[in-house]
Amino acid sequence: MRLPIYLKIAQDIKEKINSGELKPGDPIYSENTLCKTYKASRMTVRRGLALLASEGYIYSIPGKGSFVREPDNNSYTLYYNEMKNLVNSVDKTKLLEVSITLPNQRLINSLQVTRNKKIILIRRLFFTEGEPVAYDVKYLPYCKGMPIVEKEIQYATFPEMVAKKMSLFAIRKELIIYTQMPDEEIKKYLNIYSDLPLMVVEQKLYDREERPIGLGITYYRGDYCKLYAESYFSDSLLNEKYKNGVET
Amino acid sequence: MRLPIYLKIAQDIKEKINSGELKPGDPIYSENTLCKTYKASRMTVRRGLALLASEGYIYSIPGKGSFVREPDNNSYTLYYNEMKNLVNSVDKTKLLEVSITLPNQRLINSLQVTRNKKIILIRRLFFTEGEPVAYDVKYLPYCKGMPIVEKEIQYATFPEMVAKKMSLFAIRKELIIYTQMPDEEIKKYLNIYSDLPLMVVEQKLYDREERPIGLGITYYRGDYCKLYAESYFSDSLLNEKYKNGVET
DNA sequence: TAGTGGTCTAGACCACACC
DNA sequence: GTGTGGTCTAGACCACTAC
Incomplete structure (x- = not known):
């Protein structure tokens, strides 16, 4: 052996x-x-x-x-990508808005900025096979080098947006997942005419000093969003080579 | 140093x-x-x-x-415990039913059993401060030593139910998370009278031979369920001792 | 005092990649 | 060939625990 x-x-x-x-x-x-x-x-x-x-x-x-x-019985590995999940994969996006605004009270708290700090606001729609499946809003405190060019934004996931500026290794990410009924605006965007709930995923990014560097909220049509997680067996990144020889 | x-x-x-x-x-x-x-x-x-x-x-x-x-930008650590999450912690449960049935077609597929295999069915309600917050159903293929005693079931999480029989290390768990509107039965159980969506978490357990050993579905009131996940920095289980000495 | 784990050394041989 | 990483040895000294 x-x-x-x-x-x-x-x-x-x-x-x-x-x-x-x-x-x-x-x-x-x-x-x-x-x-x-x-x-x-x-x-x-x-x-x-x-x-x-x-x-x-x-x-x-x-x-x-x-x-x-x-x-540890309560930890799972969750696979999440704004544009890819179990039931749909975004094949088209529509940029609704890219602008620079000042934060409201919620953003001041959430992003820990002053009320004068400029915030980049990005609003997008995600499509799968022509159907609108998600409405997506991002808030990024403005810094030099931030992406405000359409090409850089159109198909970028949230981590990619800030990656231009810093190493992806150094970013900590948080997700909060919940469900709610759509308001009239979102119903319009997502072509919802019946009793269809939303899956909402809030994504918050922090730098290494634990300063918030971005808040993103994605509203999925409930029928187009399933999330998948599994208990992780970090059964060694190495064993691949020896997978055959499990004989005792 | x-x-x-x-x-x-x-x-x-x-x-x-x-x-x-x-x-x-x-x-x-x-x-x-x-x-x-x-x-x-x-x-x-x-x-x-x-x-x-x-x-x-x-x-x-x-x-x-x-x-x-x-x-790896798409992996997060999700903390999930049927009875504990961001907004509620179950402080009371009500056992609606414990019985042994035969599987329907969905269970035959999902649990990979024959139509004659006995299945333990457990239905529970979870309460937080007197309010019903979740409706919970479990299916376990019956084996000797399975929990069918009320005391063992009342407050047990799904992994704990099967742990009597085997090491928790050897169990692989899968979660599928989605949202839907409640049917009339669940509305009744959860005191839902308005337009309130459900957060649904399906939990599936496998043994080491990848055989399904349990299926659980928990229907949370949407307003009582938020899930939390974060990017994992496995920043070593060891460094605790040296956290002060980060001087270069 | 004996046993434990934690850190570290200065070698060794091997298979592999590149020139 | 030289250089690379992969495995392994036979010691060493230390701090800690238990008796």
């Missing part, structure tokens, strides 16, 4: 945890014990344990030992 | 990526170069790089080098 020892160690322990043989709180064999068991050096054993730790399976307490972690 | 060398290396490179000095696709200094720069052994340098790799900042190609990864 060509499976590296450290992966073998990690897999064996993971198997014990998944099967329930090791339960949350239970101690793992000590590093020295594992060294003997696998005839491996301590660094190799530690690498296996480090992998399990980074995947959230175990944790260590200096001087005491390593233990099985309580799994 | 007491900051370990490997963390120092990781932080320095992370800083270069966050600031935009290093962009996606750019090569990182080779391991040998970093050894000399930091007067460290190769294992120590590799530990720093491994940390960055596990956090999604970089990736390596054998024989070529390490490079800055394209950030």
